[in-house]
Amino acid sequence: MISTVLVANRGEIACRIFRTCTALGIRTVAVHSDADAGALHTRVADTTVRLPGAAPADTYLRGDLIVKAALAAGADAVHPGYGFLSENPGFARAVLDAGLTWIGPPPDAIEAMASKTRAKRLMGLRPLDEAALTDADLPVLVKAAAGGGGRGMRIVRHLRELRAALEAARTEAASAFGDGEVFVEPYLEHGRHVEVQILADTHGTVWPLGTRDCSLQRRHQKVIEEAPAPALPDALIEELHTLAVRAARAVSYVGAGTVEFLVADGRAHFLEMNTRLQVEHPVTEEVFGLDLVAEQIRVAEGHALDITPPPARGHAIEARLYAEDPAHDWAPQTGTLHHLAVPAGVRLDTGYTDGDPIGVHYDPMLAKVVAHAPTRAEAIRKLAGALERAAIHGPVTNRDLLVRSLRHEEFTAARADTGFYDRHLPELTAPDADPHAPLAAALADAHGRSRFGGWRNVPAQPQVKRYAMAGEEHEVRYRHTRQGLTADGVRVVHADARTVVLEADGVQRTFEVARYGDEVYVNATRLTALPRFPDPTAQLAPGSLLAPMPGTVVRVAEGLTEGAAVEAGRPLIWLEAMKMQHQITAPVTGTLTALHATTGQQVEPGTLLAVVQETSS
Numbered sequence: 001m002i003s004t005v006l007v008a009n010r011g012e013i014a015c016r017i018f019r020t021c022t023a024l025g026i027r028t029v030a031v032h033s034d035a036d037a038g039a040l041h042t043r044v045a046d047t048t049v050r051l052p053g054a055a056p057a058d059t060y061l062r063g064d065l066i067v068k069a070a071l072a073a074g075a076d077a078v079h080p081g082y083g084f085l086s087e088n089p090g091f092a093r094a095v096l097d098a099g100l101t102w103i104g105p106p107p108d109a110i111e112a113m114a115s116k117t118r119a120k121r122l123m124g125l126r127p128l129d130e131a132a133l134t135d136a137d138l139p140v141l142v143k144a145a146a147g148g149g150g151r152g153m154r155i156v157r158h159l160r161e162l163r164a165a166l167e168a169a170r171t172e173a174a175s176a177f178g179d180g181e182v183f184v185e186p187y188l189e190h191g192r193h194v195e196v197q198i199l200a201d202t203h204g205t206v207w208p209l210g211t212r213d214c215s216l217q218r219r220h221q222k223v224i225e226e227a228p229a230p231a232l233p234d235a236l237i238e239e240l241h242t243l244a245v246r247a248a249r250a251v252s253y254v255g256a257g258t259v260e261f262l263v264a265d266g267r268a269h270f271l272e273m274n275t276r277l278q279v280e281h282p283v284t285e286e287v288f289g290l291d292l293v294a295e296q297i298r299v300a301e302g303h304a305l306d307i308t309p310p311p312a313r314g315h316a317i318e319a320r321l322y323a324e325d326p327a328h329d330w331a332p333q334t335g336t337l338h339h340l341a342v343p344a345g346v347r348l349d350t351g352y353t354d355g356d357p358i359g360v361h362y363d364p365m366l367a368k369v370v371a372h373a374p375t376r377a378e379a380i381r382k383l384a385g386a387l388e389r390a391a392i393h394g395p396v397t398n399r400d401l402l403v404r405s406l407r408h409e410e411f412t413a414a415r416a417d418t419g420f421y422d423r424h425l426p427e428l429t430a431p432d433a434d435p436h437a438p439l440a441a442a443l444a445d446a447h448g449r450s451r452f453g454g455w456r457n458v459p460a461q462p463q464v465k466r467y468a469m470a471g472e473e474h475e476v477r478y479r480h481t482r483q484g485l486t487a488d489g490v491r492v493v494h495a496d497a498r499t500v501v502l503e504a505d506g507v508q509r510t511f512e513v514a515r516y517g518d519e520v521y522v523n524a525t526r527l528t529a530l531p532r533f534p535d536p537t538a539q540l541a542p543g544s545l546l547a548p549m550p551g552t553v554v555r556v557a558e559g560l561t562e563g564a565a566v567e568a569g570r571p572l573i574w575l576e577a578m579k580m581q582h583q584i585t586a587p588v589t590g591t592l593t594a595l596h597a598t599t600g601q602q603v604e605p606g607t608l609l610a611v612v613q614e615t616s617s
Contacts, residue, residue: 001301002026002077002101006049006070007041008091009081010060011351011362013277014041017079020293029073031066033059035361040351047073056361060084061178063091067098077101077300079293083363086276087114087146103300105275109251113273115145117183122250123270127183130166135159139189142166144173145181151580152176153220155187171554172581190417191264193217193271194229196244197284199292199309200253201299207309208241209284216405218330218421223398224405225280226317227287230376230414232263240268247273256281256296262418279320279368282347286316286372315376317383319402323364323395326429327471331548332364332577333395334605338516340394346371346386358395360550360577366397376414380406393514393521404428431470436490437522438467438474440500440511441529443485445520446478447495466530467520473530543593543612545584547603551577556597564592566612573597573609588614 005021006029007014018028018041030045035056042048049069051059059065063085070078078095080086086104089111095102104110113119117127128140142165144152152173154165166182174180197209213229214222232240244259247270258278260271281292288310299305323333339354350367358364369390371383384406387399405428410416421428442465462477478487485492493501493508500511511522520527540546555574566572566586573584586592594611603609 004075005077005079006075007079007081008066008085010036010041012349013081015044015351016349017293018044020291029075031069035359040353049073063094067094070100077103079103082276101300103296105253105255109253110275112251113275116272117145119272127185130184139187140184141187142169142182142184145183146177146179188262188264190419191262192417194263195258195260196240198244198248198257199295200248201305202254203304205305206245206248208244209288209309210312212280215416215418216420217418224319225283227283255299256292280318282370283316283318287312314372314374315379316372317379318368318370320365321367322398323358323366324398325396328548331582334358334360334550335395337394339391342369342390343386401428433470433525436502437525438476439487440513440522441467441520441527442476442478443495443500444497444513446485447497468528468530541611544608545610547605547607547609549577550604551575553597553599553601556599562592562595566592586612588612590614
């Protein structure tokens with residue numbers, strides 16, 4: 001039996017695997033890069049091993065170091081998690097060759113399915129020939145042959161875009177997965193992304209564990225997932241299960257895996273097989289009452305599955321909470337996660353605790369929030385309500401997008417497809433903040449700073465504070481009086497440094513306030529305290545292009561020099577952060593009057609990269 005497991009991963013998935021191992025009485029070993037030396041997964045493991053030498057972004061791709069760490073720590077098994085080396089057959093073989101138990105599928109099965117191009121051929125399909133594409137083939141999707149998570153993917157709607165899309169996808173795939181192979185397939189505009197979780201043992205049993213719908217994707221990265229996939233005919237579900245089992249048996253699969261399809265016009269189109277645990281596996285666990293990590297371990301120990309899986313019950317939905325800023329093209333955010341808490345009754349899978357730093361080297365996902373309920377409608381309501389009430393103090397997140405998506409009529413009616421955000425993203429990300437939040441922040445701050453009640457035996461003069469909220473500045477006024485704090489238009493029922501109660505039009509509302517330096521959080525609203533008098537030297541020239549995140553300048557547009565004419569929307573500079581590339585485009589049509597960015601340059605948020613002066617009309 002397995003006694004000690006090393007998890008060849010980090011963050012949320014490492015913590016999740018350790019949780020099961022601890023419950024089973026199995027000792028745990030964490031590995032970490034220098035950037036992750038104090039990360040949560042290292043703190044919850046029984047033993048930790050530093051992976052030396054490699055750059056932080058590449059550390060978890062060093063299979064040789066990980067095998068060496070497992071042997072040094074006395075582990076007898078390795079679990080790969082997801083991402084990184086989880087679908088690398090060479091790593092699986094190295095683990096087995098070292099005499100360790102591999103908690104995953106056979107290397108040959110990984111090799112057969114790890115490349116999406118090989119997997120398609122195995123299922124009798126072939127990618128498109130990129131050199132022979134015509135307008136009639138469009139739109140198409142350029143896709144990385146290895147890995148997932150939306151990296152190395154580009155939609156091409158015009159042939160003139162193909163070459164650049166292929167180049168960008170290859171670069172991103174090589175950075176994220178160590179493999180720059182890409183391929184081209186038809187892009188179905190209004191399909192649904194549906195997948196089947198499978199679990200197979202060494203005795204020939206393969207379980208198809210229902211279906212999952214992962215259609216809500218932005219930049220081909222899943223945002224909200226649910227099980228079972230809603231509104232599918234029984235015959236189609238049976239076909240999906242049959243195809244998934246066929247794919248598993250074709251490669252003598254063992255362990256947990258996922259077979260992914262695009263469902264369009266009532267038909268199932270095979271996409272790929274992921275030979276690992278998926279990010280969205282919790283929704284299947286909740287519906288089937290299973291611990292898939294525990295099942296992986298049992299299968300690796302040689303135990304047989306029951307002939308049939310347990311019955312499904314109810315509905316589960318998962319939302320991925322990302323540190324990203326909708327006001328800056330969803331750029332990944334870094335900083336300190338001061339506080340993260342969700343209401344009781346929902347599941348929170350995370351790799352962070354209060355006070356942890358969110359760095360630039362890895363995926364910006366903070367947590368997965370999962371709700372399970374007897375019906376889909378109840379699960380939607382439960383999850384949206386939990387997210388709305390969650391305390392998320394730290395970098396800007398996609399919380400508002402998640403809540404609005406869950407409550408959108410197209411989603412609640414089970415009519416959403418992979419084009420959902422193409423149609424609705426602007427309306428789902430429009431600034432929306434509580435208008436009373438600045439006043440609540442000011443009153444809480446005033447209580448914390450006042451002495452002897454703060455009033456004087458003279459007519460009270462209004463105090464003024466300024467806050468930035470939802471991209472706008474707000475100025476609020478209040479007074480210290482003999483009766484306490486007062487403000488126009490509302491009655492201050494109570495105010496202290498953490499809680500403010502206001503009454504307007506006879507309705508009382510309570511505001512919980514937390515402050516970390518200039519960052520202020522009032523319930524779900526994030527504000528920034530501003531100086532009363534703005535610094536006149538802090539003004540930037542119109543058209544200034546600032547780095548929206550920390551990262552590396554990986555490319556400057558060919559031939560771009562100061563004095564060049566540029567058109568609005570033209571990509572000028574490419575930044576790489578968290579394994580993804582982000583374009584910095586010209587905000588207006590005009591002249592490039594300054595260019596400070598250089599290839600290879602490390603930049604921080606707010607670094608001035610270039611200036612475009614608008615052409616006068």
